[in-house]
Amino acid sequence: MAPAFRSVGLRIGSMIVLLLLWWIASRLMHDPDVLPGPFVIGDTIAHDLVTPGPEGESAFFHIGITLARIFVAFTASMLAGIAIGLAMGLSRLLERSLLVVIPLMLTMPTILMVFLAVMWFGFSEAGGLVAVMAVVTPYVAVNILEGTKAMDKSLVEMGETFKADQSLLIRKVYLPQLMPYIFSAFRYAFGVTWKIVALAETFGLKYGIGYMFFFWFGQFNMSQVLAWIVMFVVLMLVLEHGVFARLESRAFAWRTSVAR
Amino acid sequence: MAYVMLKPAAASGAEVHSAIAVKDLTKHFLAPGGAEAFTVLDRVSLQVGEGKFVSIVGPSGCGKSTLLNIIAGIESYDSGLVTVSTREGADARPRIAYVFQSPRLLNWLTVEGNIHFVLEAQGVSRRLWAELVSRHLEMVGLSGQEKNYPLNLSGGMQQRVAIARALAIEPDILLMDEPFSHLDAITARKMRFDLMGILARAKPTILFVTHDLTEAVFLSDRIYMMKTRPARIFKEVSVDFPRPRQPEDSAVLDLEKTLTREFFRGLEAEA
Numbered sequence: 001m002a003p004a005f006r007s008v009g010l011r012i013g014s015m016i017v018l019l020l021l022w023w024i025a026s027r028l029m030h031d032p033d034v035l036p037g038p039f040v041i042g043d044t045i046a047h048d049l050v051t052p053g054p055e056g057e058s059a060f061f062h063i064g065i066t067l068a069r070i071f072v073a074f075t076a077s078m079l080a081g082i083a084i085g086l087a088m089g090l091s092r093l094l095e096r097s098l099l100v101v102i103p104l105m106l107t108m109p110t111i112l113m114v115f116l117a118v119m120w121f122g123f124s125e126a127g128g129l130v131a132v133m134a135v136v137t138p139y140v141a142v143n144i145l146e147g148t149k150a151m152d153k154s155l156v157e158m159g160e161t162f163k164a165d166q167s168l169l170i171r172k173v174y175l176p177q178l179m180p181y182i183f184s185a186f187r188y189a190f191g192v193t194w195k196i197v198a199l200a201e202t203f204g205l206k207y208g209i210g211y212m213f214f215f216w217f218g219q220f221n222m223s224q225v226l227a228w229i230v231m232f233v234v235l236m237l238v239l240e241h242g243v244f245a246r247l248e249s250r251a252f253a254w255r256t257s258v259a260r
Numbered sequence: 261m262a263y264v265m266l267k268p269a270a271a272s273g274a275e276v277h278s279a280i281a282v283k284d285l286t287k288h289f290l291a292p293g294g295a296e297a298f299t300v301l302d303r304v305s306l307q308v309g310e311g312k313f314v315s316i317v318g319p320s321g322c323g324k325s326t327l328l329n330i331i332a333g334i335e336s337y338d339s340g341l342v343t344v345s346t347r348e349g350a351d352a353r354p355r356i357a358y359v360f361q362s363p364r365l366l367n368w369l370t371v372e373g374n375i376h377f378v379l380e381a382q383g384v385s386r387r388l389w390a391e392l393v394s395r396h397l398e399m400v401g402l403s404g405q406e407k408n409y410p411l412n413l414s415g416g417m418q419q420r421v422a423i424a425r426a427l428a429i430e431p432d433i434l435l436m437d438e439p440f441s442h443l444d445a446i447t448a449r450k451m452r453f454d455l456m457g458i459l460a461r462a463k464p465t466i467l468f469v470t471h472d473l474t475e476a477v478f479l480s481d482r483i484y485m486m487k488t489r490p491a492r493i494f495k496e497v498s499v500d501f502p503r504p505r506q507p508e509d510s511a512v513l514d515l516e517k518t519l520t521r522e523f524f525r526g527l528e529a530e531a
Contacts, residue, residue: 172369176366
């Protein structure tokens, strides 16, 4: 309990120091058009959350849109990646043929993939989705493939002697052993997904946090630009540390119950 | 060549009351190049009567596990005939359960979940699961551990779960591959006693592989001795002591002594 307490304290402490430095810098700068202080940004965020903005919608609406985009793209690319990785692990033929293509996709710079997707699909929801999937899916698949290599074959043999079919084996024998690999892919996939979604919104998708950011960028309104950046970063931190960490500890309950 | 599963009607003609019949079973392992490397099983023949406890005793690496895997239907062989038939009255294909050297439990599932896994694999109706789980956990002395995770249990308890898992499918045939060899001597001894008690209640046919003659004499109705290179059965002994037995009974100890002598003489004899 005590170390956990200390780490929370440490996190809050460094956050406060950061805000303090920001506040001091803004006071020294003395130009709210270049670096508004944290209080100004706080006021702006509070204002944006309750008042309809330039698109006639409050910040909550845009946050919701961005979250929905992230959720759909993330889920789709994770599921596709897990399915492809598992299939590669189970079939030598598939593994050998896909291992030619995947490194090509992994070396492709993310930003080029976004441009490519936009050129093919235009500034549409599909364009964003394709960009995310093209970047994230191969990465997840490779991770899962690696996981299948590390699986305990004797458990598969056990399942086979008891006549377990492929679907039962996948659910109860393969996937649980892949969980550590799925979660490590999860973190990366999530990080990349929200960055690409933000990029796609900035470039041309209608609505969303990135869209609003770009709108205020066009107006050269520094406090609004910073307000949207802060909203975005806070949201992603909450998701990563609040939601995923909790999911992960639940998925590995069988392991931690030993350490009691 | 043929892996035959006989239904009772068909079985009654040929091998009456024998649950497992292996005839001239031969298997070679291939070297990586494709050339024949060595003979794992050389014309092995054995019979296990229904409801009997039969042991195969032999040194490590003599192909005992391969033999069990072939009988379980998960490994191929080159020639011979393996017949596995159901308990009388059953009309389905024979149910075969396996207890391995290590427990091979799914550590992310609870004790109960591990048993559910094999029940689902065997297509046992869900309505029966709860009763099968509690009856067989009780049998191995693990009542109340349903919701516990395997990693919280000792090695001996994990192996008990593996035994409960095997018995839960109410097998016609139970294959056991040195199931107590990873346990300490005291736990293993207790487990052997308990196994005897359990089998008095659930009565599957058992083929038990071990390298421990003491264990074989205490547990079995019949013992096959096997040697390696070439791997073949060189002696067959039936053990007729009444049950329950005591490992320290002088008759048991005498037989053990005689068999030990014969076993090592046989191992050392030229092929």
